[in-house]
Amino acid sequence: MRSLLRFLRSEPFAVAGAAIYAVIIAAALLAERIAPHSPTEILRANRRIARYMPASADFWLGTTSSGYDIASQLIHGARTALQVGLTAAVAVVAIGTLLGLLAGYLGGWVDKAVTRLADIVLGLPFLPSMLVLAALTRPGTLTVVCTVAALLWPNTARVIRSQVLSLRERAWVEAARVTGCSNARIMFVHILPQVLPLAALYGSVAIGWAILAEAAASFLGFGDPATISWGVMLQDAYANQALSRGAWNWFVPPGAAILAMALAGFMISRGSEKLLFPKLGGS
């Protein structure tokens, strides 16, 4: 408990990141209770559709050009953000760790194949690939998640691979081999737990990239217009002259929310870096 407190004090970045996640998770879980309106209901004021309403007690952040409540959309958007972020992060970590583990431990042609594949994937531009894939399949959140997973795993795989390269030379791996453990058992029971914290670190960064990717895809018109997400909100605002009308209440909050969530991932990875790798000296 005391060490936890000390950690909290010494790692303000990680704590701030975790706090932001906590707020977003709470918003996502309690969206129906917190949100003052339904995010998809066209609201009326004085018998007319409530377009471009400024912030007020009834509409906390005002309304959009089509009469939706911005605050409610923002709160419900947390759900999409979490979904996209978490699924993408899990996928990136799973693929990256598995391939990195196999390449690092088995070496030989497996290693060569994985390294080459990683090089090729890193040669694909991120956003353009996502656009093409979205056009190729069906625009939507699933496409975004798959693209993020397909394009971001090499970073994780490379780091895990080099970590495994050093781990497999350790005495306890040798000991396990001598006692007759199979390769699979050594990899997944002995080595995997050692590299998981590192993988989690890359996962928290991947959450950030996934959110940003979803926002960019939605903005360019390749998101799922039926979902309520921060990216779709921004696209809606941009396309409906929120900028020229000076509707700050419309286009500032979703962007700030995206920023906060991506930033939280970066801050957590930065803060826990020191905890996981004391040798780096926390620069």
Add this chain to the structure above:
Amino acid sequence: MRRLLLERLGHLLLVLWVVASLTFLMFRLMPGDPTLNFLSPTFNEETRAALMASFGLDKPLWQQYLIYLWQLVQGDFGMSFLQNQPVSRLLWDALPNTAVLTVVSLVLAYAIGIVVGAFLAFRRGSVLEGVMIPTALATRAAPEFWLGMLLLAVFAFQFGWFPTGGAVSPGGSMGTLTERLTSADFWWHLCLPALTLTLFLQGLPLLLMRATMLEVLNDEFITMAKMKGLSRWSIVMRHAARNALLPVVTAFALGLGASIGGNVVIETVFAWPGIGRVLVGAVQSSDYPLAQGAFIMIAFVLVVMNTVADMAYAALDPRVSVGRRA
């Protein structure tokens, strides 16, 4: 060194070939008939067949692939479905705009990032550091297009200091590249997109420079310089910074490649007539040859810059031998 060079070049060609082939496959697997947007249903079968033949779409897939590769080697990307112009022409028109935007922003971002990062490393633990690091992180976490929207709302719509989009004022013509580069109007239009990209890009060099500086500052030769009584600034800039620059130079080359593709959203926000916007427009309107050409060009720049970064690293740091893998 020569062996290394050849090896890298061979690797580069391999990756380029794979990327080109992947692109070919991706675009052939696209759902729907690529000619649907192009061919009017009123065409009779004969006209249709003639048109398909003119795009080479009547041949078997493997022949299309070979023709595609051969034309690619010659820099021929085919004809745009919708604009009735060679794709290469459209791309060469757009590429300089993207290049100017990227290079200007990248140079600014790295100049700012290197100086501020070096300075922050020297002021470790100060209040300034406590403010600057989260700010730098935040600019990396902000969606680029949202940064652009904020700047547009403030400087273009609120104050009216800058144009709201495009690269030339209404009524003006694009002109040749030299005409563009010497026209004040072009640079005036460049301000906001470049500022957005600079803001987005400066975080990485800043953090990287700071981290490597912290490492270098612990080295013995810095203590030596301090003992010689050199000024702080002179130590930071003339002794430490030189040694800390290496990873930053590598990041610059990588950034140049990555940002050509990443400009897609910024170019869309500001209606900047670059290659990213060409790609978005082409994908949206199912102009497959154009989308394919734009994608390949972006990917090629990225791959080539990755190789350049690799080589720069090997050339600058004698301690690294890229040829031998650990």
